[in-house]
Structures are given as structure tokens and as C-alpha cells.
Amino acid sequence: MSIIKEILDCFESGKSLSSSVKQSKFGELPILVIKHKICSAAVCLQGAHLLFWQPVAESTPVIWLSNKTFLQKGTAIRGGVPICWPWFGKSGDPMHGFARLVEWTLESCTEDENGVDLLLTLTNNQQTEPFFSKPFNISLTIHIGKICQITLSCEGDFEATSALHTYFGIDDITNVVVKGLGETYQERLAIENKPSVVGELTFNQEVDRIYTNANHIITITDSHRTIQLTNTNASDVVTWNPWIEKAKSMVDFADEEYKTMVCVETGCINNVLKLSPTKKTTYGFKIEVI
Numbered sequence: 001m002s003i004i005k006e007i008l009d010c011f012e013s014g015k016s017l018s019s020s021v022k023q024s025k026f027g028e029l030p031i032l033v034i035k036h037k038i039c040s041a042a043v044c045l046q047g048a049h050l051l052f053w054q055p056v057a058e059s060t061p062v063i064w065l066s067n068k069t070f071l072q073k074g075t076a077i078r079g080g081v082p083i084c085w086p087w088f089g090k091s092g093d094p095m096h097g098f099a100r101l102v103e104w105t106l107e108s109c110t111e112d113e114n115g116v117d118l119l120l121t122l123t124n125n126q127q128t129e130p131f132f133s134k135p136f137n138i139s140l141t142i143h144i145g146k147i148c149q150i151t152l153s154c155e156g157d158f159e160a161t162s163a164l165h166t167y168f169g170i171d172d173i174t175n176v177v178v179k180g181l182g183e184t185y186q187e188r189l190a191i192e193n194k195p196s197v198v199g200e201l202t203f204n205q206e207v208d209r210i211y212t213n214a215n216h217i218i219t220i221t222d223s224h225r226t227i228q229l230t231n232t233n234a235s236d237v238v239t240w241n242p243w244i245e246k247a248k249s250m251v252d253f254a255d256e257e258y259k260t261m262v263c264v265e266t267g268c269i270n271n272v273l274k275l276s277p278t279k280k281t282t283y284g285f286k287i288e289v290i
Contacts, residue, residue: 040052154275155275
């Protein structure tokens with residue numbers, strides 16, 4: 001049984017928050033399971049982490065979750081939309097920040113015929129103190145329905161880097177073309193997979209790079225569908241696929257799963273988030289199948 005099927009099965013025994021949303025537990029973590037007439041999805045309160053999203057018109061999830069991921073306290077989840085904040089990468093400890101490792105608060109849950117809207121928040125507290133000493137307030141709005149829309153808002157008196165580290169579900173990585181990435185990028189691997197067409201990316205090896213001047217609209221096309229990603233207030237787009245050998249080395253990632261996912265991440269990395277304690281700084285994305 002797939003992990004997504006197991007998560008959806010938790011809907012039956014969960015506590016009802018609305019007709020389409022129930023709160024339950026999976027592994028060690030509290031989750032929200034969504035079964036709406038136009039989509040299914042789940043959100044983990046640790047990290048305000050959208051685990052997967054699948055519109056009813058799609059035969060497979062648009063936002064992908066590894067069958068091997070751990071849902072354990074303090075452990076990063078492999079797949080979905082991890083929130084990297086207040087730093088991206090190895091510029092702090094833990095890698096990609098602490099926001100994805102601590103429990104957020106669900107402030108509101110509403111639904112209508114167009115889907116479900118969630119608001120989750122995190123403020124400096126006892127669980128964040130070991131990682132970061134400065135005061136902050138961050139909130140995440142998630143809309144899931146026929147489209148998926150996520151916006152991160154931050155307040156504080158410091159600079160931050162961040163990414164919404166989205167894993168997209170695809171049929172076969174060798175069929176995928178990502179368009180709209182722009183000409184300039186920072187290569188993070190020793191052996192570069194050079195684009196054959198400027199601004200486009202295909203895959204025949206491991207890829208890990210930061211595109212620094214991408215279009216606001218990016219498309220991810222495989223042999224079955226085209227996913228459109230529209231970014232707002234983002235300065236960077238990160239692309240990643242572990243390919244064969246790295247996939248085998250990852251304990252929370254099945255050996256063959258590199259074929260069915262690609263990360264195209266909305267980020268603020270080279271242009272940092274200059275936060276204010278009195279005014280919200282926001283960025284985010286919208287995803288739709290076109």
C-alpha cells in the first residue's frame with residue numbers, strides 16, 4: 001500500500017474540522033487529511049508541510065510524497081512542500097533551517113466549493129529557541145482545490161533566505177522538460193548537466209542548481225500533463241533530482257523514485273528576505289495543471 005493511501009485512510013477515524021478536513025495522526029505526527037470533492041491532500045502540522053495534493057481530474061498526485069519518508073518528530077519529511085526558513089541550504093544548522101522540523105499552529109480551516117483554505121503560524125517559542133534566538137512571526141496560507149496556492153509571510157528584525165521546496169510528481173524523469181528557467185544559474189554539482197536549450201532543463205543525470213533570473217511562470221511537462229508554476233516575489237528557482245546513485249544512498253527515498261519526481265523550488269536565496277518587525281514580507285506560488 002502506498003503511503004498516500006495509508007494517509008487518506010486516516011480520514012475515517014480523524015477528528016472533523018470541516019466536512020472535508022479531519023485531524024488525525026500518522027506515525028509520530030499530527031496531520032490534516034483532506035478529502036474534498038475536487039481534490040485530496042494532506043498537511044502535517046510539523047513544518048506546516050503540505051504532504052501531497054491531487055486534483056480529482058489527475059490520476060497521480062501533482063505534489064509528490066516519497067513512500068519511504070519518515071513521519072517522525074524532528075525529522076525532515078521527504079516530498080511535498082518543505083519550508084526552508086530562515087536559511088536555505090547549509091548556511092546554518094540544521095540544513096534548510098528549522099521551520100520544517102517544528103510544530104506549527106493551525107489558526108483556521110475553512111472550505112467551500114472551490115476547495116480548502118488553511119492558515120498556519122509559527123512564533124519564536126521553546127521549540128525554536130535551540131535553533132534561533134531572535135523574535136519572529138511567520139504564517140503560511142494554503143489553498144488546495146483545483147489549484148494549489150501557498151504564501152509564506154514573515155516578520156522579524158533580520159535577513160533570511162528561504163525556499164518552498166516543492167516536489168512535483170511526473171511519469172518519467174527522462175520525459176520531463178522544465179521551461180521558463182532563464183539563462184543564468186548557479187551550478188551546485190561538480191559535473192554539470194548543461195542545458196541543450198537556454199532556459200530549459202531536461203534530465204539525464206543528477207541536477208542541483210539555482211536559477212537566478214527565471215520567468216514568473218514556469219512549466220513542467222512530461223508525456224501526460226503540463227504543470228504550470230507561477231511564482232510571486234521570488235528571486236530564485238532551485239531544480240533538483242538525485243538520479244540513480246544518490247537515490248540509492250538516501251534512506252528516506254526508494255531506489256527508483258527519482259524517476260517519478262522533480263523538485264522545482266520557489267525561493268528567495270540570492271535576494272534575501274529583508275524582514276521588518278512591523279510589516280509582513282511575503283512570497284509564494286500557484287500551481288495548476290494546464
